[in-house]
Amino acid sequence: MKLLSILIFIPFLGMLLVGVLPKVYQNIYKYITAGIALIQVLLAVYLYANFEKNAVFQFIEQQNWISLQIGSLGKLQIDYFVGMDGISAGLVLLSSIVMLIASLSSFEIKANLKGYFILFNLMNLAIMGVFLSLDFFLFYVFYELMLLPLYFLIGMWGGANREYASIKFFLYTLFGSVFMLLVMVGLYFSVNDPSTGNHTFNILHMMNPANYKADGFFSHASNAMLFGIPSRFIAFIVLFIGFAIKVPMVPFHTWLPDAHVEAPTPISIVLAGILLKVGAYGIIRICYGIFPDAAIHYSYYIGLMGMISIIYGALNALSAKDLKRLIAYSSVSHMGFVLIGIASLTAEGMNGAIFQLFSHGILSSMLFFLVGVLYVRVHDRELANFRGLSLQMPKYTVFVVIAFFASLGLPGMSGFIGEAFSLFGAFLSETSNGMIPRWMAIISTLGILLGAAYFLWALQRMFFGEKRFKLSSWENDLTDLTTREYIVLIPLAISTIVLGIFPSYLFDWSNASVNVLINDTLMNGYIYLHQYFQVIG
């Protein structure tokens, strides 16, 4: 059973079905898409349950994909190589859940259904592929394939200013991927497959220092320099920036609020729930996995940028006047915890970061869905235009309170565990490996305080007090939750509470892989750095 391939390519079936069915039947497109997503969830749950917690890469499928003899350059060898480890296991599960939520949320899309659902399924396919590829070329293909539908989905089904937002999003992220292509090619020519002797795109081979050719451009032994900096460091920086744009890290975050505000609700959910995680996943898998030396070298600055993102995002959220913008900036702040956790290079911080990825995926999907509930009823999201919503929509308010408090890190819910362990790792780093100083962790705790401030302030202004809306007609428009909305919100609320109480359901899965990654990164990284040191003097 090639389960991973089924998981990746089953949306292709959806594309076909939606494509083939004539427009007369366009009402069932959404059911097809949701059905596909549901199958994926079941499959992902099955995989997650059967995952061997102490092993690293599992469910591996490897096949020759492109094999070309190119003259003197030797044989071009690209594999279809997919597999799952503890780092991607949780993210695959998360992606399937978020895609299901997004597809349920897509029920409110009214225009050009055929195009929408084809693109949506394509995006689904690409997302699964990104998390599961272990071949750099394959990763790159999926990575780029993911951008294309997103661009159209924002640009065609978005809000008033959608074209600006979508082109901004596209250019921003394209900027990152152009450099990725260069680094990828460079790596290809620096690494040999130990069994065949050919060059390879295999990420696992790229992680092993023994596979580098001595004179390869990105080989630690060649001491290749670019602008006076070791070439591997340059490669790390450009890759990191490419992924940091996705995360997003301050100062590369400005596409996010615009994209979110303009995107239709399901796409906002996908953006915050999955796309941001791709950035962080890339940093862990590619940047830290392949360039451990540079990772050690730049951890201080990554931690610093994480800290700045936490505070800066929170302050911007505090001043937001649009609820969706507030949540978008809160994402910037929450993803800062991921960065600081990764930068700590401790098992606690890295596990915390992965937990935070999952938790934020659940919570941001929930938050954007909740905003969508309001928007679809009155087409307004301004904080100032609502007041006393708890009287108008009491059940809706319950879910808002759960989502807000989970996001601001109330213990007992998932947000707390992610943030706390990222910070624990950051704090432990100084004594265990010296990557980032303690003060960064301490200042980052302010983000938790500011988080409480902006969420509670929004809650107070919009939901409590006397009932007062911008237009009196809203009293009729603002109806409480529908069954479909319950179906989306209840599982999300339950999962954030369950993960808050039983965090082992994620930690036990990620622990082994993270330990291997941390050990390899520290060990190989120091070996490389030691060699540089000897060469430089």
Added chain:
Amino acid sequence: MDQITNISSFLFGSAKGLALLSLCLPLLGFLFLMFTKKSNLVNIISIGIGSISFISSLFILIQNIQTGNFSLHSHWLTVGSINLEVGIVVDRIASLMLSMVSFIALMVMVFSTSYMKGENRYSIFFAYLNLFSFAMYGLILSRNLLTTYIFWEMVGFCSYLLIGFYTQKQSAILANKKAFIINRIGDLGFLTGLMILLSTLGTLDLVELFSRVQEHGIYVSASDKFALHIAGYAFFIAVIAKSAQFPLHVWLPDAMEGPTPVSALIHAATMVISGIYLMIRIYFLLDPSVLNFIAIIGSFTAFMGAFIAGRQNDIKKILAYSTISQLGYMVMAVGVTAPMAAFYHLYTHAFFKATLFLSAGSIIHAIHTQDIREMGGLRKILPITFIAYIVSAAALVGIPFFSGFFSKEAILNETWHWAQLHGNIYLIVPIFAFSGVIMTAFYVFRHVSMVFFGENKFNFSVKKENISIALPLILLSIGSIFMYPLYEEVHELAYMPYISVLLIFIGITSAYLICYRKLIKPYSEQNIIYKLSSNALYLDKIYDYLFTKPIHYMLNKLQPVDFKFDKDIIHGVGNVVIHFSQYINKFDTYIVDGLVNAIAKIGVQISLLSGWIDKKIIDGMVNAIAKLTRRIGDLIRAFQTGKVQSYFALSALLLIFFIWIFMRGL
């Protein structure tokens, strides 16, 4: 079937099981009550769960006295080097706390069945109370500091929900936000403390921490020692916020916006004392300099709270400041190295302060006002409330043979002893403490006389207390009479009782003369002492001038913003932060995003330029070449006129031209 019998025999048969049962039942109660609306069912469930918890807590206490401490734990999670276990530990302090909290919670629930009657979110109110009980029991029983932290925030969250129970009331929803955010400041301290413990001692388990400090206490490295020193302060920040100590006490008076039973349970008897409970738990981690700091903050708060209470006119505000003051005494007791004295006072205080708040609730329920100037002569109208109030007020003042007398005595003894050891400026601590005793007597006499004595100001008939209001008052006030066998005097000073009686006498006499008989008029409204007291020591103004206004001034210089000054520090700081965040937002929009847009614009301009070049120059060149060819063609075609004369003329001209060239060449 066997399993079920096993589980039930475990739950009901052993003290461990009972502890687990009393912890988990309120949580189940919460879940159930969220989905029910029938008020009878709500009453049965809440009071049933409350009673079971209380009875099992008594069993646990007896078990603890007979067989000693016990604990229960299981693995929770492993991450890297962190191995966390959840568990409960039942020692003497925990079992005493558990019995006290469960008793007061039960009483408050009984009281609330009357007080909250007819409220349309009646069941939600009881659900929240149950959630709070769960969190509070968890906090008490927790064996691991991380789970303590989790419950610590959860009680804060319940307090948030309950202060803002009347969601339409603007003041209530501002108060609950304030309470939560201030408590968050404390939480940051707690979290920092946890991180330090984790990185220096490598565990958060209280039992293990204790043994490690005992074993290695003196061997830790200098940097770890410093880190632990900082951890002491970090934990104390958490205490300052949760137990409403100066300068973070400002949330507690505002929290009185919540329903009165909530004030009795959460903001007097249980949640606010969890700070002191925490300090007693981690007492072995606090070093002398931290303790000195704790003593000073505590003693100042004790004095300040009592002083401010002296001129408040809202009965709940008086009690709130009184709570702040009494919490100050407890904190001070920990600071003067007498944690058990602090625990003793914590215990007695819980009973009499809960009684006072519930009595206040009974008054508010009966006459619908909180202003003591509108009250008077209530002793005849509400006799049971009156007796309960007098008994517990006597305990609060510390009149001999009431519970508060013994516990306050213990604290004063220890404080005096400690000050003599330390001397010098540390004498300020007992001075604050003693003057606090005078002020306490003063404010208690003042408001009791205004509320219960004097002429009856009510011409409408008021219903007497019904059973569900009277019963809790009676049972709780009995708790204010006993001297609990909880504490053995360590440093007993024979003259201390006389001193405190003298101090109380001074306080009562001055209150009698000033407020009741109005014989002495040391202050009019313009008087400085009056002003200080009724304006809460002008602390808010001081914060404003020291901190808020200068920053706002600077920010306004940059760009004037319509801004309203708020009256206390937290609002002040909050506004500064919000104001600042608007600048950050401007920065984000105009600088960061501006830069992106500028780059994009430059890109567009470049592309336009290259487009222009492409069109005008490159394409132009191509076109030009094409055009040139055509022109040449045209030109040449022009010659092909077919006229012999012009051919001839052209040939002649060419001939002349060539001849001229040759001539020049030669």
